[in-house]
Amino acid sequence: MVSGFSRTKRIAIRAACAVAVCASLAEAGTAENLVAAPAFTDSEIKVILSHGPWPAPAQPDPSNRVSGRLDAIEFGTRLFFDQRLSGNGTVACASCHVPERNWTDNLRRGVGMSEVDRNTPTLMNLLASRWYGWDGAADSLWSQSLRPILDERELAATPRHVAQLVREDEQLSCRYRKAFGAPPSPTDDEAVLVGVGKALAAFQETLVSGRTPFDRFRDALARAEQPPLGTYSEPAQRGLKIFIGKGGCTTCHSGPNFTGGEFFSTGLSRFAPLGKPDPGRQAGIRRLLESRFNLLGPYNDDETGTSAARTRQASLEKVGLGEFKVPSLRNLILTAPYGRDGGVETLAEVVRHYAGVDPVRLHAKDGKPASPLNLTREEQTDLVVFLESLSTFSNPWRPDDGGECR
Numbered sequence: 001m002v003s004g005f006s007r008t009k010r011i012a013i014r015a016a017c018a019v020a021v022c023a024s025l026a027e028a029g030t031a032e033n034l035v036a037a038p039a040f041t042d043s044e045i046k047v048i049l050s051h052g053p054w055p056a057p058a059q060p061d062p063s064n065r066v067s068g069r070l071d072a073i074e075f076g077t078r079l080f081f082d083q084r085l086s087g088n089g090t091v092a093c094a095s096c097h098v099p100e101r102n103w104t105d106n107l108r109r110g111v112g113m114s115e116v117d118r119n120t121p122t123l124m125n126l127l128a129s130r131w132y133g134w135d136g137a138a139d140s141l142w143s144q145s146l147r148p149i150l151d152e153r154e155l156a157a158t159p160r161h162v163a164q165l166v167r168e169d170e171q172l173s174c175r176y177r178k179a180f181g182a183p184p185s186p187t188d189d190e191a192v193l194v195g196v197g198k199a200l201a202a203f204q205e206t207l208v209s210g211r212t213p214f215d216r217f218r219d220a221l222a223r224a225e226q227p228p229l230g231t232y233s234e235p236a237q238r239g240l241k242i243f244i245g246k247g248g249c250t251t252c253h254s255g256p257n258f259t260g261g262e263f264f265s266t267g268l269s270r271f272a273p274l275g276k277p278d279p280g281r282q283a284g285i286r287r288l289l290e291s292r293f294n295l296l297g298p299y300n301d302d303e304t305g306t307s308a309a310r311t312r313q314a315s316l317e318k319v320g321l322g323e324f325k326v327p328s329l330r331n332l333i334l335t336a337p338y339g340r341d342g343g344v345e346t347l348a349e350v351v352r353h354y355a356g357v358d359p360v361r362l363h364a365k366d367g368k369p370a371s372p373l374n375l376t377r378e379e380q381t382d383l384v385v386f387l388e389s390l391s392t393f394s395n396p397w398r399p400d401d402g403g404e405c406r
Contacts, residue, residue, distance in 0.1 A: 081094045130261045209330045237386075264324070355374065
């Protein structure tokens with residue numbers, strides 16, 4: 001019945017079904033699903049509490065002097081939706097990072113001027129990350145914001161094009177001046193480009209996902225209270241127990257944002273288009289260290305130099321081929337398809353893949369044989385229900401260009 005619909009329609013149907021599953025299993029539930037919840041040990045509760053509180057407190061980015069400033073956020077918002085930022089005036093940042101699609105596009109691979117090699121990651125919950133992009137080729141959100149602007153397959157712009165747009169447009173020039181305290185340089189195109197990246201980053205830092213059924217359950221545990229009946233189903237709790245225990249999922253998906261922010265090779269994504277191997281983190285480190293816009297360069301606003309410490313330590317010595325950044329699991333149900341190459345359509349397929357993987361061996365490099373998890377079908381189902389409980393279907397963001405700049 002569903003096969004006759006377009007791919008976009010199928011995604012919408014999946015999302016609608018997922019909402020129903022979340023609502024019925026994680027929130028409403030039946031009596032038999034809610035009575036005999038699994039008991040958690042003190043050590044398990046400690047791990048559960050480490051995944052909060054949410055939203056997680058975060059400080060402004062010291063490498064970006066306009067991080068957290070309202071004028072810069074308004075400027076970045078306008079830039080994000082402005083197609084004139086692209087070389088031919090037809091593509092904006094929002095073309096791939098669509099607000100109604102959890103700031104992604106639900107395509108296998110992103111499409112700007114042409115199709116790129118990798119899946120479009122969501123922009124939610126990026127503040128305080130250490131690395132950006134699937135391969136971590138950027139060490140700040142503002143430098144990552146510059147990459148698609150200059151990439152020929154995405155916005156295909158040049159520093160001159162961006163700088164001239166900001167200088168010549170009265171509203172953009174005014175907002176640049178209010179954000180940075182001075183008008184855009186009349187001669188230094190690159191400096192104006194970097195300012196645009198920092199304003200875009202200031203806007204993206206505001207994109208934070210809402211509280212979920214898991215967060216309410218976690219906070220009840222933190223208060224040593226019994227969660228109210230009907231707020232978190234037994235399948236979700238069983239899945240949580242697998243997630244923090246037998247599944248070994250917290251090795252990679254740790255902390256309030258359910259990611260440690262580092263890089264591993266899991267076998268979920270193996271090939272780029274045309275069957276070419278994707279070197280992942282190896283190529284990312286090379287590009288990072290070659291970039292004029294990294295935190296070791298002249299545009300880092302952090303006078304202490306502390307923010308560049310991890311960049312100084314970046315090395316190829318301990319990086320294997322095909323390692324990619326561990327994504328956050330928050331709002332996971334809204335960001336299909338999955339994997340660096342978008343090759344996995346459903347959350348159930350993702351869980352099925354990891355059900356046959358040894359989580360310890362994912363990070364070991366000693367050559368010892370693996371011992372697959374071999375999760376049962378029931379355990380896989382419970383794990384999916386738990387992962388669904390990490391999503392919220394409320395998007396508080398609303399368009400607002402801040403009015404006229406004077």
